[in-house]
Amino acid sequence: KVIYRSSTQEAALTQFQVFQEKWAKKYPREVASWEEDLPVLLTFLSYPSAIHSVIYTTNWIERTNKEIRKRLRPMNSLSSLKAAEKIVYLTIQGLQERWSTRKLKGFATAHTALQDKFKQKYGV
Template sequence: MWAGAGGEGAKHWMHILTEIKNRGVNDVLMLVCDGLKGLPDAVGTVWPQTVVQTCVVHLLRNSFRYAARQDWDKISKLLRPVYTAATEEAALERFAEFADAWGKKYPAIVRLWENAWEEFTPFLRFDTEIRRTVCTTNAIESVTPGSGGRSRPVGTSRTSRPR
């Protein structure tokens, strides 16, 4: 673990990942992150073959930031078939249904998912049992300072911005 105020930009992550590589980690199969701006680029530089997966829970939480509370349950029900789809193609079809239903009222949610799509879909290549592990950073956050060891179910109130 690294403590300090190094920020979360690409330069900071490049320093950390390079140090990890210098300590002997020659390859990383998959990295799950929660939308940190510089991390995907840094990991791509240090370990070019690494699959970068956006944390699905964070993606959902960020979606609710753009929606009125009274719509959270309806939005959640339409997004669930997207992230539980059997294939990326099926996820894309379910997402199109979501966009048709909510795109006019919440275009920011549609843009959020479109912008994250490439890093959202890698876990869809795995079996359901593996997906539960690689779709979220919550297991890591439960032991990370600042998270309080808590994970909130999707759709519950959160007063602070997701990390």
């Protein structure tokens, strides 16, 4: 949590070093995996701080999986793989319609910074 709650990449890297010193001996593969993917894992820190938690959280993914399971569980069996794919597709479409009208926390205040970032990256 301390790593993900850091306000900058430099602070996160410092916190990772503390984490690494504490846990590398007990969990060497896990720490090595984190170390290898750390630049990707900390990409969200290059965005405005108002939207950090929305970017790195997995709540949306977990919610989507829960909704899919909720739709599939009452069905004892499905006639084919196509039927299962259709249920998954329709469930996600329904979630998309519902979620597309929501405003995510922090995006209003981060709008200008995101526009600038987009212009820098794509020259538009």
